[in-house]
Amino acid sequence: MQFDIKKLVRPNIEQLKPYSSAKDEFTGEAHILLDANENSLGSPLTKWYNRYPDPYQKEIKEKLSFIIKVPASQIFLGNGSDEIIDLLFRTFCEPGKDNIIICPPTYPMYEVNANINNIGIKTANLLPDFQLNVAHIEQLVDEHTKIIWICSPNNPTGNSLDRIDIETVLNHFNGLVVVDEAYINFSKHKSFVQSLEDYPNLVVLQTLSKAWGLAGLRVGMCFASDAVVGYLNKVKAPYNISMVSQELVLKALEEVGQVNDMIQHLVEMRIALAEVIASMPYVEKVYPSDTNFLLVKIPRASEMYRFLRSKGIIVRDRSSLPHCEDTIRVTVGNEQENTELVDAMAEWIEKTF
Numbered sequence: 001m002q003f004d005i006k007k008l009v010r011p012n013i014e015q016l017k018p019y020s021s022a023k024d025e026f027t028g029e030a031h032i033l034l035d036a037n038e039n040s041l042g043s044p045l046t047k048w049y050n051r052y053p054d055p056y057q058k059e060i061k062e063k064l065s066f067i068i069k070v071p072a073s074q075i076f077l078g079n080g081s082d083e084i085i086d087l088l089f090r091t092f093c094e095p096g097k098d099n100i101i102i103c104p105p106t107y108p109m110y111e112v113n114a115n116i117n118n119i120g121i122k123t124a125n126l127l128p129d130f131q132l133n134v135a136h137i138e139q140l141v142d143e144h145t146k147i148i149w150i151c152s153p154n155n156p157t158g159n160s161l162d163r164i165d166i167e168t169v170l171n172h173f174n175g176l177v178v179v180d181e182a183y184i185n186f187s188k189h190k191s192f193v194q195s196l197e198d199y200p201n202l203v204v205l206q207t208l209s210k211a212w213g214l215a216g217l218r219v220g221m222c223f224a225s226d227a228v229v230g231y232l233n234k235v236k237a238p239y240n241i242s243m244v245s246q247e248l249v250l251k252a253l254e255e256v257g258q259v260n261d262m263i264q265h266l267v268e269m270r271i272a273l274a275e276v277i278a279s280m281p282y283v284e285k286v287y288p289s290d291t292n293f294l295l296v297k298i299p300r301a302s303e304m305y306r307f308l309r310s311k312g313i314i315v316r317d318r319s320s321l322p323h324c325e326d327t328i329r330v331t332v333g334n335e336q337e338n339t340e341l342v343d344a345m346a347e348w349i350e351k352t353f
């Protein structure tokens with residue numbers, strides 16, 4: 001079986017003539033810009049925000065290319081990885097006809113976007129140890145299966161998925177395999193980004209929202225073949241990353257050292273918090289985490305969730321997900337927040353059991 005991206009892309013997208021802005025058609029130096037119906041007098045702000053931003057975020061991609069060691073032509077940026085997830089559906093999955101495979105418990109947006117786009121959903125739950133059920137995935141694949149969604153390290157379980165399993169899926173499936181690495185910077189495991197050359201069907205998602213601390217700017221990254229990036233560029237809105245976000249991201253990308261310090265600090269706090277919570281009475285398990293959050297199993301977890309909420313501490317109750325009965329997911333906070341969380345949990349345990 002040969003991977004053929006042209007068989008995967010929706011025929012109307014293959015044929016699509018994308019919107020072409022003046023910025024696409026002219027790349028030289030111009031001193032009079034009367035092409036885009038911008039406000040020629042300026043803006044109420046003292047910056048050049050009267051102009052549309054670079055549609056392809058070239059400066060950012062060059063910097064990312066240097067940091068992540070992927071050619072700029074293989075990088076696509078979205079308004080958060082959430083936009084990229086939606087674009088992958090709209091580019092490759094035919095509504096009412098195609099299907100995708102998800103591996104719950106996992107990040108819910110794959111399912112939400114499949115539903116928004118009227119794409120069939122096939123489910124291969126993770127095994128009880130939160131690893132891929134590769135045999136089940138392979139059984140589910142049919143001629144209309146376009147994308148297999150894999151999240152590693154996985155949200156909400158926190159663990160990394162076995163690399164060999166992911167490689168098996170990549171080797172045996174002729175559609176796209178999306179590996180969502182939103183939490184990769186907190187993990188001791190290697191990213192799949194350096195495997196793009198080996199797998200033309202691999203799409204890796206990362207984000208600036210987690211380790212980079214820039215959730216408010218909404219910038220997600222996709223690393224894939226030139227062909228996949230080309231199709232996403234055809235489908236995206238022309239100016240999908242605002243100028244403000246682009247400017248601030250460029251500044252942040254200068255601060256790799258500071259970001260690495262934050263990652264190290266968060267990982268240390270995660271390890272310490274996991275130890276403290278695991279030692280609390282009635283806590284059944286704190287699952288191993290390669291992320292900046294912990295999944296905690298405790299009887300009556302939903303009650304504890306509500307108690308924490310009443311104290312103004314918001315965590316996620318994950319109890320309704322497969323293999324996640326009686327669990328809450330907590331993000332690692334700062335020192336003060338972690339202390340308050342632990343104190344509130346101790347108070348609830350004391351009064352409940």
Ligand SMILES: Cc1ncc(COP(=O)(O)O)c(C=O)c1O
Nearest residue numbers: 080081082107155182207209220
């Ligand atoms: C696994 C996973 N992927 C993607 C996202 C979304 O990231 P972004 O902020 O880039 O849209 C999240 C956010 O929680 C996530 O957990």
